[in-house]
Amino acid sequence: MNAPDRFELFLLQDGEKKIVETVVNGMSNCSDFTIKKEDHTIGNLLSERLKQAPNVMMAGYKVAHPNVPELFIRVQTDGTVTPREALVNALKQLVAAYGQLGREFQKELALRQYADQGENGDGSGAQGGTY
Known part of the structure; x- marks a missing residue:
C-alpha cells in the first residue's frame, strides 16, 4: 500500500521543524x-482567528494533498505587525480560548458527577434515572 505509516502523520522526524516561514516577495507584509x-x-481555526485580527488584511490556508500532512497558511498584515507576530498572537489566543473551554468542561463534569451522586444517595455515582 502507498499510504504512509500512521505515526508519520503526527510525529515530527529528527531535525524537522514544526513551522517554517517564507516571505512572499510580490506582496508587502x-x-x-x-x-x-x-x-x-x-x-481553519487559525485562519479564522487571523481574519478577526484588526491588523490582518488577508489570511487563508490550504492542504496540498490528504496524504501529505502539511498545511500552508498565507498571512498579510497592514504593516503595524509582522505576519509572524500576527500568527503567534492568533496561536496564543487559541491556546487561551481552548484552555478556558477545557477548564469549564471539567467544572461542569465535576458538577454533574456530584449531582448524580446526590440523586442516588449512596455515593456510587451510578446513573439512576432516564434522560
Missing part, C-alpha cells in the same frame, strides 16, 4: 507558513 503534521482542523 506577507508570509507563507508551512506547518508540518497538521490538517484542516488547525488550518
